[in-house]
Amino acid sequence: RVVYCKGAFVPEGDAHLSIFDRGFLFGDAVYEVTAVLGGQMIDNDAHLDRFERSLAALAIPLPVPRAEIERIQAELIVQNNLAEGTVYMQVSRGEADRDFLYPEGLSANLVAFTQARKLADTPSQKNGIAVDLAADLRWQRRDIKTAMLLGQVLLKHQARANGFGDVWMVEDGLVTEGSSSTAFIVTADGRVVTRPNSHVALPGCTRKAVLRLCDSHGLRLEERPFSPAEAQGAAEAFLTSASSFVTPVIRIGDVTIADGKPGPMTRQLQAYYLEAARGPRPA
Numbered sequence: 001r002v003v004y005c006k007g008a009f010v011p012e013g014d015a016h017l018s019i020f021d022r023g024f025l026f027g028d029a030v031y032e033v034t035a036v037l038g039g040q041m042i043d044n045d046a047h048l049d050r051f052e053r054s055l056a057a058l059a060i061p062l063p064v065p066r067a068e069i070e071r072i073q074a075e076l077i078v079q080n081n082l083a084e085g086t087v088y089m090q091v092s093r094g095e096a097d098r099d100f101l102y103p104e105g106l107s108a109n110l111v112a113f114t115q116a117r118k119l120a121d122t123p124s125q126k127n128g129i130a131v132d133l134a135a136d137l138r139w140q141r142r143d144i145k146t147a148m149l150l151g152q153v154l155l156k157h158q159a160r161a162n163g164f165g166d167v168w169m170v171e172d173g174l175v176t177e178g179s180s181s182t183a184f185i186v187t188a189d190g191r192v193v194t195r196p197n198s199h200v201a202l203p204g205c206t207r208k209a210v211l212r213l214c215d216s217h218g219l220r221l222e223e224r225p226f227s228p229a230e231a232q233g234a235a236e237a238f239l240t241s242a243s244s245f246v247t248p249v250i251r252i253g254d255v256t257i258a259d260g261k262p263g264p265m266t267r268q269l270q271a272y273y274l275e276a277a278r279g280p281r282p283a
């Protein structure tokens with residue numbers, strides 16, 4: 001695999017980053033993951049917008065212009081012959097002797113790589129998954145997409161050990177989000193419900209796309225938080241992310257959702273999303 005590291009495209013074994021990189025020492029880094037389908041990036045403008053917003057929130061300068069990042073992503077897709085998978089990019093604050101205080105004028109480190117994997121029509125998307133429930137133990141600025149992911153790593157690992165596909169995190173009696181996804185439910189009268197964007201969860205790019213699809217197809221939408229109990233009693237549940245698209249949730253904790261099969265609204269949104277992802281894109 002060819003990867004991008006600090007200005008050069010190199011074989012992955014030749015990519016090196018200092019042990020003093022602040023991403024490594026402090027999680028002082030921001031990342032994005034863009035899906036690739038048919039060799040084309042999906043929702044990449046939204047991902048780049050969020051990348052810039054995350055970096056600005058941490059006062060890390062964008063090391064190269066946005067157009068150059070897009071060129072790097074496209075080049076990696078070509079060089080690795082990637083038809084379906086993801087492009088990961090990360091910017092860390094840079095390298096300095098270890099100190100919580102960072103010096104002015106660091107040069108930020110950009111790395112990027114691709115991962116080939118099946119994204120469309122996966123077994124999870126066809127059959128749905130079970131999600132565990134766990135207390136959200138992360139920091140309070142989850143709207144910033146930092147590389148500081150140990151909360152999610154631990155909770156997802158525990159969920160897997162408990163036999164679940166993923167975990168929905170809970171704070172103040174309300175679902176915040178999935179370990180790496182946005183949580184949705186559908187009410188008995190057919191309204192699609194998801195939390196409004198705030199500091200408690202990442203503003204999902206796939207969430208944004210799904211909300212747009214609800215709007216353009218005349219589906220009723222409600223942006224409000226919901227409790228685990230409401231989700232367990234909902235007509236349907238699903239989650240969204242760049243790498244899992246729209247994935248049905250058929251059990252939450254020990255409660256089966258409706259008849260335990262992916263619901264019709266979820267199926268409809270899956271179809272709309274795939275259609276948009278596969279459809280013609282602006283040049």
Ligand code: PMP
Pocket residue numbers: 033177178179180181182201202203204205206207240241242243
């Ligand atoms: N929440 C968290 C915590 C995530 O890591 C992700 C995945 N990036 C999402 C939500 C979904 O965001 P997106 O649709 O942009 O992938």
